[in-house]
Amino acid sequence: xxxxxxxxxxxxxxxxxxxxxxxxxxxxxxxxxxxxxxxxxxxxxxxxxxxxxxxxxxxxxxxxxxxxxxxxxxxxxxxxxxxxxxxxxxxxxxxxxxxxxxxxxxxxxxxxxxxxxxxxxxxxxxxxxxxxxxxxxxxxxxxxxxxxxxxxxxxxxxxxxxxxxxxxxxxxxxxxxxxxxxxxxxxxxxxxxxxxxxxxxxxxxxxxxxxxxxxxxxxxxxxxxxxxxxxxxxxxxxxxxxxxxxxxxxxxxxxxxxxxxxxxxxxxxxxxxxxxxxxxxxxxxxxxxxxxxxxxxxxxxxxxxxxxxxxxxxxxxxxxxxxxxxxxxxxxxxxxxxxxxxxxxxxxxxxxxxxxxxxxxxxxxxxxxx
Amino acid sequence: xxxxxxxxxxxxxxxxxxxxxxxxxxxxxxxxxxxxxxxxxxxxxxxxxxxxxxxxxxxxxxxxxxxxxxxxxxxxxxxxxxxxxxxxxxxxxxxxxxxxxxxxxxxxxxxxxxxxxxxxxxxxxxxxxxxxxxxxxxxxxxxxxxxxxxxxxxxxxxxxxxxxxxxxxxxxxxxxxxxxxxxxxxxxxxxxxxxxxxxxxxxxxxxxxxxxxxxxxxxxxxxxxxxxxxxxxxxxxxxxxxxxxxxxxxxxxxxxxxxxxxxxxxxxxxxxxxxxxxxxxxxxxxxxxxxxxxxxxxxxxxxxxxxxxxxxxxxxxxxxxxxxxxxxxxxxxxxxxxxxxxxxxxxxxxxxxxxxxxxxxxxxxxxxxx
Numbered sequence: 001x002x003x004x005x006x007x008x009x010x011x012x013x014x015x016x017x018x019x020x021x022x023x024x025x026x027x028x029x030x031x032x033x034x035x036x037x038x039x040x041x042x043x044x045x046x047x048x049x050x051x052x053x054x055x056x057x058x059x060x061x062x063x064x065x066x067x068x069x070x071x072x073x074x075x076x077x078x079x080x081x082x083x084x085x086x087x088x089x090x091x092x093x094x095x096x097x098x099x100x101x102x103x104x105x106x107x108x109x110x111x112x113x114x115x116x117x118x119x120x121x122x123x124x125x126x127x128x129x130x131x132x133x134x135x136x137x138x139x140x141x142x143x144x145x146x147x148x149x150x151x152x153x154x155x156x157x158x159x160x161x162x163x164x165x166x167x168x169x170x171x172x173x174x175x176x177x178x179x180x181x182x183x184x185x186x187x188x189x190x191x192x193x194x195x196x197x198x199x200x201x202x203x204x205x206x207x208x209x210x211x212x213x214x215x216x217x218x219x220x221x222x223x224x225x226x227x228x229x230x231x232x233x234x235x236x237x238x239x240x241x242x243x244x245x246x247x248x249x250x251x252x253x254x255x256x257x258x259x260x261x262x263x264x265x266x267x268x269x270x271x272x273x274x275x276x277x278x279x280x281x282x283x284x285x286x287x288x289x290x291x292x293x294x295x296x297x298x299x300x301x302x303x304x305x306x307x308x309x310x311x312x313x314x315x316x317x318x319x320x321x322x323x324x325x326x327x328x329x330x331x332x333x334x335x336x337x338x339x340x341x342x343x344x345x346x347x348x349x350x351x352x353x354x355x356x357x358x359x360x361x362x363x364x365x366x367x368x369x370x
Numbered sequence: 371x372x373x374x375x376x377x378x379x380x381x382x383x384x385x386x387x388x389x390x391x392x393x394x395x396x397x398x399x400x401x402x403x404x405x406x407x408x409x410x411x412x413x414x415x416x417x418x419x420x421x422x423x424x425x426x427x428x429x430x431x432x433x434x435x436x437x438x439x440x441x442x443x444x445x446x447x448x449x450x451x452x453x454x455x456x457x458x459x460x461x462x463x464x465x466x467x468x469x470x471x472x473x474x475x476x477x478x479x480x481x482x483x484x485x486x487x488x489x490x491x492x493x494x495x496x497x498x499x500x501x502x503x504x505x506x507x508x509x510x511x512x513x514x515x516x517x518x519x520x521x522x523x524x525x526x527x528x529x530x531x532x533x534x535x536x537x538x539x540x541x542x543x544x545x546x547x548x549x550x551x552x553x554x555x556x557x558x559x560x561x562x563x564x565x566x567x568x569x570x571x572x573x574x575x576x577x578x579x580x581x582x583x584x585x586x587x588x589x590x591x592x593x594x595x596x597x598x599x600x601x602x603x604x605x606x607x608x609x610x611x612x613x614x615x616x617x618x619x620x621x622x623x624x625x626x627x628x629x630x631x632x633x634x635x636x637x638x639x640x641x642x643x644x645x646x647x648x649x650x651x652x653x654x655x656x657x658x659x660x661x662x663x664x665x666x667x668x669x670x671x672x673x674x675x676x677x678x679x680x681x682x683x684x685x686x687x688x689x690x691x692x693x694x695x696x697x698x699x700x701x702x703x704x705x706x707x708x709x710x711x712x713x714x715x716x717x718x719x720x721x722x723x724x725x726x727x728x729x730x731x732x733x734x735x736x737x738x739x740x
Binding site for chain 1: 372373384538558565567568569571572574575589590593595596598600601602603604635636637700702704705723724726727729730733734735
């Protein structure tokens with residue numbers, strides 16, 4: 001699984017693994033892929049520093065990267081309190097009612113809600129970058145739009161490649177115009193924020209739209225057959241996020257959530273605005289159903305929705321309230337049926353890839369598959 | 371592009387082309403694929419006979435098939451008039467208002483509406499089969515559920531393979547249990563009736579669910595790269611419908627509709643219940659927007675919706691009322707940018723397939739693509 005991009009980055013397999021867990025990121029790089037640590041949850045620079053130290057110490061000298069969330073639209077001088085004030089009381093009541101209906105306990109006094117909107121704000125992302133550029137990261141990815149020009153320049157000064165996610169050829173061309181090095185084509189079937197165009201159509205469309213820039217295919221990929229299919233469509237690599245959630249190195253802090261992921265089928269996700277205000281694929285739960293119910297108040301736009309539900313999501317996770325408990329994950333969840341090590345996932349990917357290539361060669365030679 | 375299935379059927383390429391146009395079906399078979407004529411519009415057995423005569427006379431002795439619509443749920447003794455009576459007046463008024471808003475003229479006195487619900491009824495499909503079994507068809511496909519057991523038996527008696535569409539592994543297993551020979555895995559990105567699971571995830575899931583039955587991948591396929599990707603995912607062939615709509619052999623009877631198809635991007639379709647009452651991907655138009663608008667009356671269940679809108683759709687098509695003019699088509703419409711012959715499409719598919727296989731081999735060998 002060698003492409004020009006994997007060779008440029010010095011990795012054995014053109015498999016990029018996005019994960020919020022340092023242990024998973026390091027294990028992906030050790031296994032011959034390219035581990036990318038998601039930074040959005042690090043509002044404290046010291047925590048990010050601690051975890052990057054850990055990754056750097058456990059990646060065996062292999063390359064790794066960082067994923068930040070810099071919204072494309074800059075909001076100058078707006079504080080979290082300003083945003084809080086924009087949330088209608090009716091929506092707050094709906095959150096309280098939905099939690100009460102399911103008997104979700106309160107957090108203890110002084111206990112912080114885990115996820116904060118601040119991780120989505122540009123100043124926080126910039127603080128993360130100040131930390132990250134002290135480490136030998138080789139890739140900086142941005143999940144929402146192109147990063148600002150000065151960030152791209154700063155990365156390029158340090159020989160760091162910049163990647164950005166796109167759900168359409170139009171978005172991908174914007175990234176190219178902004179000087180991005182790699183486009184991640186995020187298909188409809190992917191976990192997290194995603195558009196309407198499925199990978200089978202999106203991947204070649206984005207490849208052609210930004211050539212000769214390399215494209216990573218994201219969405220629906222969790223087996224070697226799917227890696228082979230994505231590379232066949234013209235991608236220079238694959239970007240996998242969901243598949244790592246049920247690895248032994250992942251630390252979901254919730255046996256109930258792990259059980260739900262292992263049990264879920266490919267039809268058990270939904271593309272919902274419940275989490276952030278923008279459509280994001282996640283496990284379908286009674287929580288997403290409540291937000292998507294036409295009889296309810298509906299979701300608020302980003303960033304209001306994320307702020308509105310932050311504490312509720314923390315409570316649901318902490319107390320593992322099963323009917324409401326979810327996580328961003330793609331349709332590939334239907335194939336995440338056992339807990340495996342990151343290494344075992346890689347062994348499966350490479351073996352499946354080889355078998356798929358053998359199969360397509362037999363078909364091309366006219367001898368038929370078997 | 372040879373698989374066990376294409377060898378069994380004696381065709382050069384494992385490319386199955388579904389089309390309502392006899393000239394396209396025959397051209398697909400002549401080009402080395404497998405042409406499948408859609409029968410749903412033939413309420414008059416003599417018309418079907420005439421068109422099958424034509425296909426048989428123009429396929430140069432190559433194999434071809436027929437696609438019928440037999441609803442999985444049998445409705446005994448229900449006439450079109452019974453169904454008509456179940457449509458609320460408010461919905462009829464909404465149709466009249468929407469057409470009036472766009473100045474859509476009436477049909478002439480005595481002019482029949484083109485599409486009738488009767489084509490969806492089992493007795494009509496059985497009449498179609500009585501005609502079709504007099505021809506050397508090699509494949510009988512059913513678009514909605516498994517065909518009845520006696521139909522499967524009748525097909526097998528005549529050495530006709532039976533295929534059925536499925537949007538999930540669960541549906542696919544039902545088909546296998548019903549004695550179906552081939553499952554068409556219809557991905558989210560496909561035109562017409564389709565489910566929520568995208569081809570990248572659905573194809574391998576269905577392949578594994580019904581093995582050793584052969585699976586055809588449908589949805590998002592219109593180039594050789596995509597054919598190669600689908601076969602890499604484990605399919606024994608591909609099932610293409612949309613791509614033929616803009617071939618020179620197709621007869622849409624509407625230059626305006628052809629222009630719209632050629633101009634549409636991959637994001638210009640919508641999965642809407644507007645046409646039949648079940649979610650079907652089609653061009654997004656002001657007509658689908660009106661039905662999907664929460665402020666409107668919403669759609670009726672199948673078969674009521676199809677009957678309700680039949681005359682309206684005929685009027686929109688006849689008078690080419692552009693804002694309302696649509697057709698079932700998949701996300702691949704973004705790549706249908708020129709009118710080409712069926713033969714030119716096949717040349718493009720085979721050339722693109724070979725290039726894609728070369729590319730994946732270079733990646734597998736570690737020499738990188740270029």
